[in-house]
Each structure stands twice: as structure tokens, then as C-alpha cells.
Amino acid sequence: MRHHHDARSEGPARRRALTRSAKLPALPRPAPREPGLPSSLLLAALVATLLLGACRDSDSEGADPAALTRDGAPGGAEQPRDFGEPNDLQIRPGVLVQSDNGSCTSNFLYYTSAERFFIGAAAHCFSPDTNSGIDPCEGANAPLGSSVEIENARQPGTLAYSSWIAMQERGETPGSNACTYNDFALVEIDPRDLDNVHPAAIFYGGPTGRLGGLAEVGDAVYTYGQSPFHVGVQTLQTKEGEISAIVGEGWSYSVVTDNPGLSGDSGSSVLHESGQALGILATVGLGLGPIGQSPVVNGVTNFERAVDYAQPYFGGRLRLATWPVTSF
Secondary structure: OOOOOOHHHOOOOOOEEEEEOOOEOOOOOOOOOOOOOOHHHHHHHHHHHOOOOOOOOEOOOOOOOOOOOOOOOOOOOOOOOOOOOOOOOOEOOOOEEEEOOEEEEOOOEEEEEOOEEEEEEOHHHHOOOOOOOOOOOOOOOOOOOOEEEEOOOOOOEEEEEEHHHHHHHOOOOOOOHHHHHOOOEEEEOOHHHHHHEOOOOOOOEOOOOEEOOOOOOOOEEEEEOOOHHHOOOHHHHEEEEEEEEEEHHHOEEEEEEOOOOOOOOOOOEEEEOOOOEEEEEEEEEEEOOOOOOOOEEEEEEEHHHHHHHHHHHHOOOOEEOOOOEOOO
16 A cells, blocks of 8 residues: 555644535536646645545454445345446446536445445535535435436436435434534436446445444545546546544544545545445545645545434335455
8 A cells, every 4th residue: 555644643733624525516527537647736736726625343254244234234135236347337436426516426336125226425415505614404405306417327316315404304413423424325326227337436346345333543545536626537536545533423534645535526435445335535624734745634424324324214225235346
């Protein structure tokens, strides 16, 4: 793994800008991927102009890691499809999702049956109040059923779940850890597109399952985002780093990465070094200081907490579609 700056060694005088990784207002698709653009040049320009962005215990041995039950225990169910090999034209973790509120990167692929599949996103991608200073448990949201464009899909999907809506319905207290850090949404994929879904995350592959319990500070993480500010360069879209802190009583992780998560990367999947699903990219902050010496600090919603919170809305049947890791 690449060398990473250790945020734990920073003194208290180091200032960081931290904001929700805002969805990107409708912009042209990224240029085709091509090598050769120095990441240091792009990062220097971005820091000057943009300061906002867009568990160690595994599931029981021998059980199916794809199955997510309401209480977090393995459910033992087989995946309902033979996905075949992944390709760049499929609906898979890392494709873009776009609504009237902007564009974000998707996280993982989920299902409740062979007929119902979902692609994950961040709830803030569907709120006009993102980064407005309004608490997620008090802000406005696109209604469930709203149309969502999904990259590589022939038909639009529909917003099926938003943690921000769910928390308001359940009366969570504004300012609580749940309201602050639970940032998760699901877009249902049209049944006519189910022959073109795949669970393999772009570039890295995985997830092999979900991480049960909390990860540890220092664990390695891997993520991929499609912000157009990465200009299609794969070495900028892929990010590697480590967990620097556990915050919100386990609702979120702070992670430092070698490349920044930017506007348009919101909602993207974060894989643990084990290959399991760790979280969803929610916030980004850039350390203020010389380029190459200031860590990129991302906030990551705890996957296990977010999915368990969603389970009652799916009768406890929501499951994670899995695939082997191919590139760590």
C-alpha cells in the first residue's frame, strides 16, 4: 500500500476545512480516463479554489457475508443471480447517479429478492439543503419515488430510501450522532435493467461482505469516485488511505487518503482492507498547509449502522451483493 500521512501526529494548531461532500450540480460526464496528469498539479489548483467536496470483527465464519439481516447477523441466503464477469457498461458500484439535486457516485449493490435491486448513494445527494447549515433531521428532501438517472441504465431508477427522511419520520433529535452521520440512500433499479447489474466495485472489486463491528484506527481503506474534477484520470479517481479516528460513537470514521474526495464523489463506497464494506463517503475536508504535507480528511458513514437503520423499511430483507476483491 502507498505511504500515507498519519493525521494522528498533527498538532492541534493544524486547521482543516470540513464540509459535507456535496453532490455535484448537473455537469458534463467526466472525460475518458487517460494516464499522465500529475495529481500534485490538480490538487494544488483544487486546494486554492475548492474547500468543499462534493470493524474488525467479521461476520460469522462459514456464513454468507452477503446476507444482511435486521439484527446484523448473517442470513445465510444465496445471491439471486449469476452475475458473470464485470465490465464497464454495467450498473455497478462506482457509477454515477443523478437527480434534480445533482450528481453523485454510487456505493454498493443491494437486493431484497431476485426482482428488486438497488444501488446505494448518500442521502445528502437528494436534498436541496445540503451544506446549508440545516440539520439533516430538519432539512428538505426529494420525495421517495423521485426519478434518478443511473449511469449505464436504460431506464431511470427511483429513490427508494433516504436516511434523512427515515430519521425525520422516526423523530431523531437534531444534532444527535444519528442525525449528524447517518447519510445513506438507496435507488431502486428498474426491473428492465436487472440483466445489466453487477456487484463488483469499479477498479478494486469487492465487497466480499460487510464489516461487522467497528474497524480500528490505522486500518487501510480503499475508495473510488467519479468527480469530474478528477478529469477521468484513474490515479485521481482511486483513493487509498487509513482510518485516523472513530467518531460519533461509532456512527462515522475519519479517514486520511492520498487523493481528495471531491464534489461528485459523494456517496461512493469505502472498502476495508479485508475487502468488506466499511462505509459511504459523506464529508471531505482538506488540511490547510503545504501540498503533500496536509492530509486529506474524509468523513465516512459506518456501513453497518446505516444499513441496519434501513432494514425495517425493507422488512429486514436488505442484502449486500458481493464479489471478490481484484485490486488492493
